[in-house]
Amino acid sequence: MGAGHTIRFKNAKPPRDIMIKGAIRAARGKADTPIETQNARGLPDLLTVNRIDALIGNTPLVKLNRITQGEGADVYIKMENVNPSGSIRDRYTREIVTHAVRAGYIVAGDSLAIAGIDDSAVAIALLTNLLNLNLKIFAPSNSSRRQVKLIERFGADIVWTAEEAGTCGAIEEAARWSREASDRIFVDGYRREAVNEAYREMASEILDALNGQVLAAFVTSVTTGGTLRHVAGKLRETHPDLQVGGAVLTDTEFPELSAYSYNRLTKIGLKKAWEMRDYIAREEGLLLSPKGAAAVHLALKMRPDLPKDAVIVALNPDSGQRYLGWEDKPLFEVTFRPDII
Structure with missing residues (x-):
């Protein structure tokens, strides 16, 4: 075909110049409603780094909207999956x-x-x-x-x-x-020593990102208990009454964590975690890992008991894509000694 010729398809509709924002508004039936485009990290829209490890940390908090209708605290997810290797x-x-x-x-x-x-x-x-x-x-x-x-x-x-x-x-x-x-x-x-410093830094990020909002609870999955101990410990320095939820996906017992009155450790089966992962993906557009989904499941259980003007932060520790195709496999066996971490 020579230059200047145009391919035409039978019964093709004429092209329409539709901006993506307009398409979303039309789909929602709210053509006059502006869509917020706030940068979640508070960083410039265009970011240049000299090496990928410069992007470790400072991960965003993403608010859940559709699955948190009704009375109760707001739920935010700390998205550790956006770290360069995909995990906390x-x-x-x-x-x-x-x-x-x-x-x-x-x-x-x-x-x-x-x-x-x-x-x-x-x-x-x-x-x-x-x-x-x-x-x-x-x-x-x-x-x-x-x-x-x-x-x-x-x-x-x-x-x-x-x-x-x-x-x-x-x-x-x-x-x-x-x-x-x-x-x-x-x-x-x-x-x-490294775990202690890194996770205390993450706790500081959470408080900075909330910018004065009342943090009522922090929820994470529990494998060895390291994340819960270090992050919750730092948060409780400024929030002594902080409720802490631990979603336990293994058969491991954590008596030293359960003994603290403000800690709520709950065993959650993988089947429930997969169901919650799929539910969050459909409703919120977030594909969490099963650990993150389990943490959100527990956060939703805790939500009605907390002030409606407060905030719950649930931790998503790693990438959901990493688990696709492994739903019927055994996961989360402890692969290093708990006494080290």
Whole structure:
């Protein structure tokens, strides 16, 4: 076909120049209602960074609207899935590496070891790749393969350890390998201090973002209890009566957390978490992880008992896309020692 010719389709309708905002208004039947376009992070619409890890943290709070009709506190979701690797674990892996660099333990070309295949492994695989570091991940041979391809895309090596030795065996292998050369470091040894600092920073972000609104409750999923302990602990420094909800998706018991009168720990089955995930996706356009969906489920249960002018913040720790296709698989086995985190 020569230049200047136009392809015409039979029965084609003439094109219409419709702006997306106008289309949304028309669909809602509210053509005269303006649509707010406020930047959730309070940052410029166009943002330039020199490296992707500059985007770790400062994650937005997103308000739920359609599923929170009626009396009760507002519910906001802390969207940790927008961190570069897709999870909250970016925060403390950055702190781990920062501590090690400041102490002079790590230089470019060195090798790091970590035990377990989980969000932490994905996060540190991304970060070590950026910093020209090598990463070796030790994990039991029966570990879930759900995140293996993602980890390998970031250039990390995986060493499969004996299934019967479990996670403790993987930790021992990682520690042993790290001791064999001076340019190797075992990441888990720095986990405790890094977690404390990173999660306290997140608590400060929540309070800053609320800008004076009354925070009545904080809700998170609970695997080892680390997030609940550190974030809630920081929030209670300024909000001593803060209600804290923990959505427990494993069979693990947390007597030290349950003993606190303002803590509400509730076991939520994966079936309910998947149902809530799909419900939130349909109603709010947010695809949360099952952990995030479980936290929202508990937040909605707590909502009627809190002042209607107050706020609940529920934590979505990782990306919902990461779980698509894994709805019928076992998830959330503890992959590192609770005493470390």
